Amino acid sequence: MTPQLTQTADVAIPELAGLQRRLLLAGAIGAVLSLAGAFLDLRQFMQSYLMAYMLCLGVTLGCLALGMLHQLSGGAWGVVIRRPIGAASRTLPVMTLLFLPIALGMNHLYIWTNADLVAHDEILQHKHLYLNTPFFLARAALYFIVWNALAYFLNAWSLEQDKTGDEKFARRMQMLSAGGLLAYGFTITFASFDWMMSLEPHWFSTIYGVLILGGQGLSALAFLIIVLAWLSRRAPLDTIVAPAHFHDLGNLMLAFVMLWAYFSFSQYLIIWSGNLPVEIAWYMHRLQTGWRGVGITLIVGHFVAPFVVLLSRQVKRQPELLMKVAVFVLLVRLIDLFWLIAPEFHQAGVSVSWLDAVLPLTLGSIWMAAFVYQLRGRAILPVNDPEFDEALGRIIERGAPQKAAH
């Protein structure tokens, strides 16, 4: 085994430090621009901030969930991305801090915080038991406690496993992941109801939580493919990551693209069939105005295009090509969040602000800087994982003679 594998990523991949600095600089410039935007139009700022925040949170929680899924399922696909997954989940304290602007500015986002409006609205009065500011904040606190605790213990045990190689930590991580996945399912369902569905408080959709959950899984996979493609061009992963790993990840991304299409269409089919005034209004804001174009863009860009491209075996086995697909998928993830959030603020027709571009870039840069910082602190592969040799053994064995032949 090459010594590079046991070094921290900081030593093994020196470029990471420079990347982190550039990301922080980009984040700082973006933060200044965003603050200027907040003074110019606070409501637009809050709307774009929520969208950007949900994208970053989606990658973070998606990584946490994929990590727990892999603890239970095993497989070579997860061993090579275990460390980026861990690093992403360790950014949860940063995401918790970044939630503060939403908590502070919630009366600019959620109309149910307006007491006058609620007083004249019978439906909102009934929902007041759930949709009120103290309970909203208490629930948010609970979600963040659960997520941070899961990320904390999984990462702490993973570090112990690195140091000692003791198999009991693998067992512990599995036990926690089983309950953790369940907890993630419940918390993300209610968090998506609270933070996004309640933007239109009259409307409800029971599939909304899984729709967001599937989207988070897709965002996380796309992000991890980009990270792995970047890492696989450099030592020490260049001799370890094989086309087979990308093939698996590409197949998983295809599955998540289909899952998203399935959830989205199910929601539409049920509401369209029922055609009830309370439910159908959500689609009427979107499909009978200029927003219709965004919806069609999503059908083509979020389902048809990635679906057709990812059917190809060649695309999935070429890291460069698959990375391009993953970048595209992350972009349409943002458009999907835009489609879920923005029409509630601009019911007359499509309205895109410069903040809709600046805030995702800003939060994305800050989040990425935190991610790179976390990635640098540990070895780039979980070398003491009991699955490690089994998952990579044959590939390392095969890689060695090829290298000697060159």
Place this chain on the structure above:
Amino acid sequence: MKTPSLIHGLMAEFDDPTSLVTAAGRAHREGYRCMDAYSPFPIEELHEALGSHHTRLPLIVLVGGLCGCIGGYALQYWSSVIEYPLNIGGKPLHSWPAFIPVTFECTILAAALSCVLGMLALNGLPMPYHPVFNLPRFALASRNRFFLCIEATDPKFDLEATRRFLETLEPREVSTVAD
């Protein structure tokens, strides 16, 4: 025109999967194309070592899936718009969202069926007779031995030269397979 050979090919027997993959790779580099490898369990790398020949199966599945998709949609369109138009909940007769689930299921059904049937058509199964079973030791291919067979139909096949080449791969033994 040569008279049809009474030999199916030459079979080399190996102890472990790694030797088989190495041997298959060397035989492919040597120029042999008509060959097949046999192992008790699937070996992912073997496919590439043998020179991954493209199969037409994906195309068959794609065409099957598209036929199922169009057929499923057409069936619903014909029944609810042309042949039995019924007003359901005031919705248009051609209500495409309601057609999607059945269209999807028909796509999957037709794609899966064309995959299974296409696979059987392409690999010639079920096959009551195959010459490799003439070799008594070949029974070990389903236990713990790994076999590489270079077939006599290969243009490069030559009983003496090919046997000498196979010997260089350090097999347990090389045997002639009668046709």
